[in-house]
Every structure is written in structure tokens, then in C-alpha cells.
Amino acid sequence: MKKSKRKLVIASGKGGVGKSMLCSALAMLFAKTKKIVAVDCDADAPNLAIWLGLDPSSAKRERDKTIPVIASARPEIDYKKCNACGLCVKNCRFHALSLKNGRPRLNQFLCEGCGACEVICPQKAIKLKPVQNGEIKILNLKYDFPLISGNLFPGESGSGKVVAEIKKQAEKFKYDLMLIDSAPGTGCPVIASLQGANLAILITEPTPSGFSDLKRVLEVVNHFNIPWSLVINKWDINPQLSSKMEKWTKSKFLGKISYDKQIFKAISNLTPILETNLKAKKEIEKIFNGLKLRLD
Numbered sequence: 665m666k667k668s669k670r671k672l673v674i675a676s677g678k679g680g681v682g683k684s685m686l687c688s689a690l691a692m693l694f695a696k697t698k699k700i701v702a703v704d705c706d707a708d709a710p711n712l713a714i715w716l717g718l719d720p721s722s723a724k725r726e727r728d729k730t731i732p733v734i735a736s737a738r739p740e741i742d743y744k745k746c747n748a749c750g751l752c753v754k755n756c757r758f759h760a761l762s763l764k765n766g767r768p769r770l771n772q773f774l775c776e777g778c779g780a781c782e783v784i785c786p787q788k789a790i791k792l793k794p795v796q797n798g799e800i801k802i803l804n805l806k807y808d809f810p811l812i813s814g815n816l817f818p819g820e821s822g823s824g825k826v827v828a829e830i831k832k833q834a835e836k837f838k839y840d841l842m843l844i845d846s847a848p849g850t851g852c853p854v855i856a857s858l859q860g861a862n863l864a865i866l867i868t869e870p871t872p873s874g875f876s877d878l879k880r881v882l883e884v885v886n887h888f889n890i891p892w893s894l895v896i897n898k899w900d901i902n903p904q905l906s907s908k909m910e911k912w913t914k915s916k917f918l919g920k921i922s923y924d925k926q927i928f929k930a931i932s933n934l935t936p937i938l939e940t941n942l943k944a945k946k947e948i949e950k951i952f953n954g955l956k957l958r959l960d
């Protein structure tokens with residue numbers, strides 16, 4: 665594995681299994697010896713900033729930067745040219761257009777920006793116009809690395825494109841290691857998060873659904889031939905299944921983190937795990953040491 669400009673993605677088959685917690689702590693640990701850029705690719709629910717002790721909803725801070733993302737387009741109808749033939753309505757397979765009072769009307773929440781209506785309109789009354797459907801934030805943290813995150817506006821589609829844009833912005837920074845908090849699941853934003861990864865750390869919980877989600881995300885990771893390691897979070901809620909998963913992953917097993925209600929208390933006070941004395945802190949440090957050996 666190349667020793668500079670490496671990308672490490674923390675991914676999971678489902679949300680809420682500790683991805684951002686692990687990513688934030690690893691970013692803080694790696695930042696002690698490497699040039700880091702932290703990237704939150706969960707454009708539908710970005711929360712890496714919170715795990716790093718920053719309230720993103722707080723008043724905009726001077727050194728932060730916001731960049732608009734224009735990832736789709738919507739039709740604009742020129743009613744002076746339209747003769748209400750209804751062809752656009754009939755040919756919109758997403759049912760985003762309907763005729764009301766003799767005029768085609770757009771439901772923007774159903775429109776996928778495919779452009780079929782523009783092509784089909786005999787009067788050339790429809791033009792596709794780019795729309796801003798999200799934004800990217802470059803946040804300056806009290807730690808010695810930037811955080812690039814992004815979010816999709818409510819009701820908008822195109823999170824995969826937003827993720828690609830977040831990563832493009834992150835590439836503008838000088839770094840040895842890019843730590844990427846992936847979107848959960850196996851869809852478009854996950855594929856965009858995993859693209860170009862040198863290593864994927866998969867994190868899951870020892871539950872039947874956690875195990876099955878792990879296998880699903882692993883199919884994506886294997887499809888792209890990305891080396892991977894496994895971390896089990898809350899391993900002690902089901903030690904038997906946890907041990908089965910550990911054996912199943914063999915040498916890919918990286919470590920485990922215990923369940924602790926205090927973690928949620930810490931995070932609700934915007935205290936990063938590494939700034940606590942919780943057991944999870946020690947366990948993540950152990951995972952970090954194992955990971956360093958795999959990266960070196």
C-alpha cells in the first residue's frame with residue numbers, strides 16, 4: 665500500500681452502529697503523527713462534526729467555508745410557448761408533471777431531472793435549469809486537521825453526487841491520510857464513499873441483522889477489491905454472536921468496542937470519546953495500534 669495520500673473508509677451495512685464515533689477517534693489519533701483530512705460522506709445525516717465536539721448548527725464561524733452543490737436540474741416551463749398538448753405529462757415516468765387548469769405543473773419532489781420532458785416538448789417550451797440541492801462545509805476544528813462535510817437539502821435527491829463533490833473538495837487539501845466516514849448501507853453514496861479507498865474498516869453490531877448487513881456491504885467492498893478489516897461495536901450485548909463473527913472474519917478482525925451508555929452522555933455534551941476516560945477510549949486506542957501495523 666502506498667504510504668502517502670491513502671484513503672481509509674469507515675463503512676457499515678446500516679446506520680447507528682458507531683461509524684462516526686470510530687472515524688472521529690481514529691482521525692484524532694492519526695492526527696498526532698500524520699497530516700489528516702477528515703471527510704463526512706453521510707450527506708443525508710452528517711454527524712462527524714458532533715463526534716469531534718463541534719455543534720454544526722451553531723452560528724457560522726468566520727473561518728468555515730460553505731460551497732453550494734449543484735447536482736441536478738429541473739424543468740422550467742415557458743407558458744407563453746406551451747400549448748397544453750400534455751406530451752410532457754404523458755412521458756414523465758416519475759409522474760412529476762400533471763395538467764392543472766390546462767397547464768403542465770411540476771411537483772419538484774418527484775422530478776429526477778432526467779430531461780425527457782425537455783426533449784419531448786414540440787413547442788420547445790421546457791428548459792432544464794441547474795438547481796442547488798446541497799452544500800459542502802469546510803470546517804476548521806480545534807484539532808490540527810480540517811473536516812469536509814456536506815448535506816443534501818430536504819427532499820432533494822443525488823446524495824451520490826454530493827459525496828463525489830465532498831471528496832473532490834477534500835482532495836484539494838494536502839494529506840497523508842484521508843479518513844472517510846461513509847454513508848451507511850450499500851447504495852450510491854456508499855459506492856461513491858468507497859471509490860479509491862486503500863482500506864475499508866467495516867463496523868457492525870453483534871445482532872442477526874448487523875451480521876446480514878455486514879455481508880451485504882462486504883459484497884460491495886469485495887466488488888471493488890478493497891482490502892478490509894472488521895470492528896465489532898457493542899460486542900458484549902451478544903458475546904456468542906460476536907465471537908462467531910470474529911471467527912468468520914479470521915485475520916480481518918481488527919478489534920471490538922464495549923457497550924456503554926456513557927458514550928451517549930459524552931456525545932450529548934459534545935465531548936469526543938478520546939477526551940473521556942471511558943473503556944471505549946482504551947478499546948479504540950487498541951484498534952488504532954492494530955490498524956497502524958496494517959497500514960505500515
Ligand code: SF4
Pocket residue numbers: 741745746747748749750751752753768784785786787788789790
Ligand atoms: S409538451 Fe410542451 S407544449 Fe406540451 S404541455 Fe408540455 S410544455 Fe406544454
Ligand code: SF4
Pocket residue numbers: 738739755756757758759760761770774775776777778779780781782
Ligand atoms: S425532468 Fe424528467 S422527471 Fe423531471 S419532470 Fe421532466 S421528465 Fe419528469
